[in-house]
Amino acid sequence: MSCNWRDTVALYVDDELDTPSQEQFRAHLSSCVECGAAVSAQVDLKKKVRIAGKRFTAPPELHAAVYRSIRPDRSVSPWWKWALAPLCLLLLAVIGLLIYARPTRDPMVAGLVDQHITNLASANPVDVVSSDKHTVKPWYQGRLPFTFNLPDLAGTPFQLVGGKVAYAGQQPGAQLWYEAGLHKISVFVFQARSGAGKGGLNRDFSFNVNLWVQGGLEYYLVTDANQDEASRLVSLFEKANRP
Amino acid sequence: MNRLQNSDFERLALPLLDPLYNFARWLSGDSDEARDLVQETFVKALRAFGSFQEGTNFRAWMFRILRNTFLTSRSGLERRMTEQEGEAGLEEAAVTHNTPELAAIRKADTEMVEKAIAELAPAFQEVLLLADIEEMKYQEVAAALDIPIGTVMSRLARARKQVREYIVRAAGGRP
Numbered sequence: 528m529s530c531n532w533r534d535t536v537a538l539y540v541d542d543e544l545d546t547p548s549q550e551q552f553r554a555h556l557s558s559c560v561e562c563g564a565a566v567s568a569q570v571d572l573k574k575k576v577r578i579a580g581k582r583f584t585a586p587p588e589l590h591a592a593v594y595r596s597i598r599p600d601r602s603v604s605p606w607w608k609w610a611l612a613p614l615c616l617l618l619l620a621v622i623g624l625l626i627y628a629r630p631t632r633d634p635m636v637a638g639l640v641d642q643h644i645t646n647l648a649s650a651n652p653v654d655v656v657s658s659d660k661h662t663v664k665p666w667y668q669g670r671l672p673f674t675f676n677l678p679d680l681a682g683t684p685f686q687l688v689g690g691k692v693a694y695a696g697q698q699p700g701a702q703l704w705y706e707a708g709l710h711k712i713s714v715f716v717f718q719a720r721s722g723a724g725k726g727g728l729n730r731d732f733s734f735n736v737n738l739w740v741q742g743g744l745e746y747y748l749v750t751d752a753n754q755d756e757a758s759r760l761v762s763l764f765e766k767a768n769r770p
Numbered sequence: 771m772n773r774l775q776n777s778d779f780e781r782l783a784l785p786l787l788d789p790l791y792n793f794a795r796w797l798s799g800d801s802d803e804a805r806d807l808v809q810e811t812f813v814k815a816l817r818a819f820g821s822f823q824e825g826t827n828f829r830a831w832m833f834r835i836l837r838n839t840f841l842t843s844r845s846g847l848e849r850r851m852t853e854q855e856g857e858a859g860l861e862e863a864a865v866t867h868n869t870p871e872l873a874a875i876r877k878a879d880t881e882m883v884e885k886a887i888a889e890l891a892p893a894f895q896e897v898l899l900l901a902d903i904e905e906m907k908y909q910e911v912a913a914a915l916d917i918p919i920g921t922v923m924s925r926l927a928r929a930r931k932q933v934r935e936y937i938v939r940a941a942g943g944r945p
Contacts, residue, residue, distance in 0.1 A: 537927060541901065543908055568872045572930060573902050575875070579883035580903035585791035589805050593787055593812045597780060 530561050540569040635720075636729055636736055636747065638695050642702065643713040643734065643749040652711075653689030653704045663690050663703070671699055675716050675744055678763035684708060685760055696720070705760065710752035712760060717745045728754070737761050741768050779819045782828045783812060789904055790836050796899055797840050797892070807843070811836040830913035833900065837915060871934060874941035886936035894929035901926050 532555055538544050539552050556563050646652040655666040660677035667674070670692050680687060686706045693702035693715055700717035719740050729736040735757045737748040746764060750757050790811060794804035815822075815835050822831060878886075887895060900911045901922070911926075912919045 537923070537930075541908070541926075564872060568875055569930075571872075572875050572934065575878055575880070575883045576887065576898060576902040576930075576933065577905070579880045580796070580887055580899055581792060582884060583792045583795035583801075583804070585788050585808065586801075586805070589791065589808060590787060592805075592809055594784075596809060596813050597776070597783070597816050 530559055532559065532562050533565070536562060536565045536569055540566060540573060633729070635695050636738070639693070639713070639715050639747050640734055640736060640749055642693055642695075642715075643711075646702070646704065646713060647711055652691075654691035656689040658687045658689075660687060663687060666690065667692075667701055671701060673716075673718055673744060675701070675742075676767040677703070678760075678767040680763070683759070683763065684756065685712070685763070707750075707752050707756050707760075710750060710756070712748065712750040712752060712757070714760070714764065715745075715747040715749070717747075719743050719745045739765065741765060742770065744768075776816070776819070779816055783815060783832060786829060786832050787812075790832060792903070793833060793896075793899055794836055794840065796887070796895060797837070798843075803843070807836055807839055810839050814839065827910055827913055829904075830906070830910045833904075833914035834916060837896065871938050874938045875934060877941065878937045882937060882940050883933070885940070886933040889936055890929055890932055894925050894932065897922055897925040898929040898933070 532552065535544070535548075535552050539549065544552060552562075556566065655663055657663050657666075660679070664674075664677050667690070677687065684707045688704040688706055690701055690703045693700050695715070695717060698717055700715055703714040703716070705712040705714065727738060729738060734749050734751055735754050737746075737757050739746050739761060741764075746761075748757055748761055748764075787808065791804055791808050794807040794811075795801060798804050798807060811832065815832055818835075822828065887898065890898065896915060897911060900906045900914055901908070906914065908919050908922045908926075911922045915922070917925075
């Protein structure tokens with residue numbers, strides 16, 4: 528090979544030329560048959576050497592041995608790791624117990640709190656607008672399969688705004704809307720669910736939620752008013768619905 | 771400041787296991803010795819990992835440890851005793867515009883090329899293995915073998931020339 532560029536062939540094939548030199552050599556290749564053939568042969572040889580030279584693969588036992596040798600902590604456990612095992616089990620048991628014992632939110636209560644919040648934001652929180660219990664109670668006739676009494680609010684801070692039909696667990700019920708100063712109060716009345724019998728104060732929410740069961744009906748009082756006011760309205764309802 | 775952890779060593783070194791074994795197998799010519807070499811390389815490298823300079827070529831560093839381990843082994847010492855190295859200029863290695871030679875290279879099968887590589891003197895073989903099989907740059911080969919870059923280039927040229935000549939001979943043509 529007599530071309531002056533002959534020493535460049537290997538550098539070009541091995542990608543050792545800088546960009547300007549590569550471009551120069553490429554330009555030369557377009558006019559030099561000798562160098563073109565030499566590059567072609569070098570590339571071909573390099574490829575064949577690469578294929579033939581990758582002849583041996585590390586056996587699996589060598590992989591395992593190397594892995595063990597660089598990660599000895601995986602094969603030999605110190606004593607304190609064994610001591611940790613029962614502690615971990617104990618911790619898991621405690622966490623499990625806490626999760627099991629944690630009272631779950633009654634989805635019915637959660638749904639009613641949501642309805643109360645929706646009402647707070649509504650321009651029309653009630654379907655029957657009246658401060659007269661003798662107007663509101665008859666409105667529910669034919670709309671609900673049960674009846675209940677509304678308390679007499681004379682001399683109390685509570686004012687009846689009205690009511691509408693609410694739904695929970697696909698069952699219809701009453702949502703009564705009261706005001707106590709600037710506070711709004713929802714009293715929901717539904718037919719008692721099977722297994723019902725609980726009552727009291729639910730503190731799972733930021734609102735005060737009072738539950739009680741009376742005369743086969745479940746009552747839920749939801750409000751942002753303080754618990755004293757809530758308890759007072761609960762008492763008034765209980766009194767009104769005593770047989 | 772050394773911020774490298776053992777987990778970095780695993781991440782960097784484990785992908786090199788097969789290439790290191792292949793290199794060790796070619797160097798030693800023996801599977802058991804290659805296995806020992808690779809294992810010893812990993813142990814040595816992990817121990818010295820604290821002194822490894824982050825940002826330098828880790829692959830070249832690992833191959834260098836393996837090669838040094840080999841050279842201090844019994845077969846490595848024997849190799850050094852018998853090594854005859856003839857350096858050659860690049861001009862010796864340039865492929866000539868010779869049609870029978872090019873045709874022989876094109877027709878050469880893997881077995882023939884394997885034999886050609888196996889026939890190479892160790893100093894040429896290792897340069898060829900790193901440059902053409904591991905696809906290292908000249909600078910990386912020089913770092914792995916601890917030789918000047920010019921020596922890498924001349925040995926590589928000589929190695930390729932010898933492989934070509936073997937192929938032409940095996941194909942029945944003139945060397």
